[in-house]
Amino acid sequence: MRVLRKGMRGSDVAEVQSILKLIGYNISSVDGIFGENTEQAVKAFQRNNGLSADGIIGPRTYERLEPFLLGYALYKIKPGDTLYKIANQYSTNVYSITTANPGINPFFLNVGEEIIVPFGIDVVQTDIPYTYDVMEKDIQGLVMRYPFLVVDTIGKSVEGRNLYMIKLGEGPREVFYNGSHHSNEWITTPVLMKWIEQFSKAFAMDGIIRGYPARTIWEQATIYIVPMVNPDGVELVINGISPDHPRYNEIIQWNDGSTNFDRWKANIRGVDLNRNYDASWDEFKEMEESLGVDGPGPYLYGGPSPESEPESKAVADFTREHDFRLVLAYHTQGEVIFWNYRNLQPPEALKIGEMLAAVSGYTLAEPVGAALYAGYKDWFIKEYRRPGYTIEVGRGENPLPISQFEEIYENNEELLLLAALV
Numbered sequence: 102m103r104v105l106r107k108g109m110r111g112s113d114v115a116e117v118q119s120i121l122k123l124i125g126y127n128i129s130s131v132d133g134i135f136g137e138n139t140e141q142a143v144k145a146f147q148r149n150n151g152l153s154a155d156g157i158i159g160p161r162t163y164e165r166l167e168p169f170l171l172g173y174a175l176y177k178i179k180p181g182d183t184l185y186k187i188a189n190q191y192s193t194n195v196y197s198i199t200t201a202n203p204g205i206n207p208f209f210l211n212v213g214e215e216i217i218v219p220f221g222i223d224v225v226q227t228d229i230p231y232t233y234d235v236m237e238k239d240i241q242g243l244v245m246r247y248p249f250l251v252v253d254t255i256g257k258s259v260e261g262r263n264l265y266m267i268k269l270g271e272g273p274r275e276v277f278y279n280g281s282h283h284s285n286e287w288i289t290t291p292v293l294m295k296w297i298e299q300f301s302k303a304f305a306m307d308g309i310i311r312g313y314p315a316r317t318i319w320e321q322a323t324i325y326i327v328p329m330v331n332p333d334g335v336e337l338v339i340n341g342i343s344p345d346h347p348r349y350n351e352i353i354q355w356n357d358g359s360t361n362f363d364r365w366k367a368n369i370r371g372v373d374l375n376r377n378y379d380a381s382w383d384e385f386k387e388m389e390e391s392l393g394v395d396g397p398g399p400y401l402y403g404g405p406s407p408e409s410e411p412e413s414k415a416v417a418d419f420t421r422e423h424d425f426r427l428v429l430a431y432h433t434q435g436e437v438i439f440w441n442y443r444n445l446q447p448p449e450a451l452k453i454g455e456m457l458a459a460v461s462g463y464t465l466a467e468p469v470g471a472a473l474y475a476g477y478k479d480w481f482i483k484e485y486r487r488p489g490y491t492i493e494v495g496r497g498e499n500p501l502p503i504s505q506f507e508e509i510y511e512n513n514e515e516l517l518l519l520a521a522l523v
C-alpha cells in the first residue's frame with residue numbers, strides 16, 4: 102500500500118473513501134480523488150484512533166483502517182468477557198461471532214483465546230473500482246466470518262496473480278460461475294462477490310434468500326465461483342501501466358499508443374481469453390484479419406492456439422476436473438443471455454435459458470459475429486452438451502460505471518440462485 106495524501110488519486114484512494122464512508126465518516130463523494138473533504142475525514146479517523154491527525158494515510162493509519170477493509174478484528178478474550186459484551190464493544194451481534202468461531206462455547210469462554218469478531222458492516226465493497234487487491238481482502242474477510250466457505254486457487258495469471266475459486270454448498274449438482282474473462286467487464290466480479298456474501302449471510306442464519314431456503318441450495322448443489330478470470334487485465338484497465346513494467350512498450354504499442362485502457366478486454370499478453378477456447382477457434386483465426394486483428398491487442402486476438410493462456414487453460418482444466426451440470430460466464434455487453442452454440446446445446450438449454458431470462462429481466466439471444474466463436478460457454482457446450490450461458494449484464498460503454506452496480510446485482514441475485522437448482 103502506497104502512502105496516500107491530499108492531491109493523490111486512484112483506486113486505492115477510492116477504497117479508503119468507501120470504507121471511511123461506510124463506518125460513518127463524512128465523505129461527500131467516493132471518487133478516488135484525495136481532496137480537502139477526504140483529508141478531513143482521515144484526520145477525524147486518526148483522532149478517534151489515537152493517531153496523530155496529519156491527514157496522511159501512512160503505515161500506522163492503514164494498520165488501523167485495514168480491519169475495517171477486512172470486516173473483522175482479532176480479539177483476545179479477557180477475564181469477565183461475554184460474547185454479548187464483546188459484540189457491543191464492536192457494534193456487532195453475538196450470532197455473527199458464533200458463526201465466525203464455530204468451535205466456541207458461548208458459556209465457557211477461554212481467557213486468552215483469540216477469536217474473530219466480524220464488524221456489523223458488509224465486507225464486499227460495491228461502490229469502487231474493483232481491483233484484484235480489493236477482491237483479495239474481500240475473500241479473506243468473507244472466509245473469516247463465514248468459515249463454511251472453501252477458498253482455493255485454480256491456477257495463476259501470466260503475472261502470477263491467483264485465480265481464486267470460492268466454493269459454496271455440498272450437494273451433488275455441480276455448477277460453475279465465472280466473471281471478468283474480459284478485463285474491462287470487471288464489474289462482473291463484485292456482482293459474484295456480493296452474491297457470495299448475501300448467500301453466505303442467509304445460509305449462516307438458516308434463512309431464506311429471494312424465497313429460496315439457503316440450506317436447500319447448499320444441500321442440493323455445489324457452486325464453484327471464479328470471480329476474476331483475468332486479474333492482470335483488470336489491473337491494467339483500472340490502474341493503467343507503469344513505465345517500469347516489463348511489458349510497458351509492447352502493451353502501449355498494442356493499445357495504439359494510448360495509456361487509456363478502457364477498451365482493453367484481453368489478458369496482459371494481448372490475448373482475448375474469451376476467444377481462446379477450443380470451439381470453432383480455427384474458423385475464428387481465419388476471420389481475425391477481416392476484423393482488423395493482426396496480433397496481440399486490446400480485444401479479439403484469439404492467441405497462438407486454444408488455451409494458450411494460463412488463465413483460459415486453468416478455467417478449462419478446472420472444468421475438465423469437475424462434472425458441471427451448468428456453467429455461467431459473466432460479461433457486460435447488453436442485457437442478454439446467450440444460450441446456444443451451433444445447436445450442440447442439450448434440449449433443456451432453451452427452457453432453462455428462458456427461466457434465467459425471466460428472473461433477470463434479460464433477453465435470450467443468439468450470438469452474432471465474433472461472439473459466435475471460441476468463447477468459454479461455447480467450448481463448454483461443445484465439449485459436454487450441457488447448458489452453458491453467457492450472461493451479459495448492464496448497458497453502455499465498458500467499463501460500466503460502478504454506479505450501475507445496484508441495478509445489475511438486483512437483476513442477477515435470483516438468477517444465480519436458480520441456476521444452481523435447474
Ligand SMILES: [Zn+2]
Pocket residue numbers: 283286375431432433434
Ligand atoms: Zn465480454
